[in-house]
Amino acid sequence: MNSRMAATLVLLASLILLAGWLAGRTGSDILPSTAYRVEGSDFGARLAAQGASGVVRVPPGDVYMTARRWEFSPALELAPGGAYRLHLLSEDVVHSAAIGDAEVLLEPGTVRVVSLTAPPSGRVRIQCAEYCGLGHTKMIGSIEVVP
Template identity: 35%
Template sequence: MFAPPRVWWRPLDRLERTWLLLAFAWCLVLFIMMPVWLILGRHNVPATTYRAAPAQFQQRVEEFVRQYQVGTEKGIPVVEPPPGDVYLLARQWQWYPILKLKKGQTYRLHVSSIDVQHGFSIQPANLTFQILPEYVYVITLTPLTSGEFSIVCNEFCYIGHHVMVGRILVTD
């Protein structure tokens, strides 16, 4: 058996050194830009969180539905609340209830899950959050266009995940 030569690698030539330095410099730029973009980017959604037991949050949502229900669609209540606090519940495999909001009004959307982790994504607005049991996310929301917006679960929540679609209706 022969031992490998003492210097078994080939030293970098000028072109390889240049590309290596460029890659390292680009990594440094991206690393520095992360905190800069966090502070100056102004793209973070204004949201706060608080803790609530899933049963307690579900009870609050049921009270909200009883107070503001204006109809049903396929067995799911449609609520039309005034500007202020609105509640949305995630559970396998449903967003509950359907929200009917007014364009230009500001709402504080309280969202939580009562069972497993869900992904909350309003489409086509592309607003995305991770929704966890025992945590209520309060999202300040002011609809600027009227229409129908889909709420999609973008976190796999078991076998019925693909049918977990809710709706927000925005009227003038």
């Protein structure tokens, strides 16, 4: 077998594997949706009304979270199967929120809205995916699903 034929077989096998992987995906319950500019006081008022620190249990609907070196705040408790619009705002530098299979870039002053449906139980992982300083690797938020 010559090298050209071997390369063609490797390419064909890769395409078949990719097609199988894509066909096996069921879709994500986490979808990036929109972005909007916000005045800090407006977002801050919404966050304060919801609860801005500690662990906050939120009903389905709009929920607010901030990103800052090196944390996502507040820790959230979601209802199983609830539909949420997660509003995310970076307070200091550029961060990127990796939530399940989705990832959104968080720029200071711009709110990103991510639609998600809470799973029946467990945890929805949120982690910073944009290097933001020495504590970056420990920047993991808490989103728990509780009945």
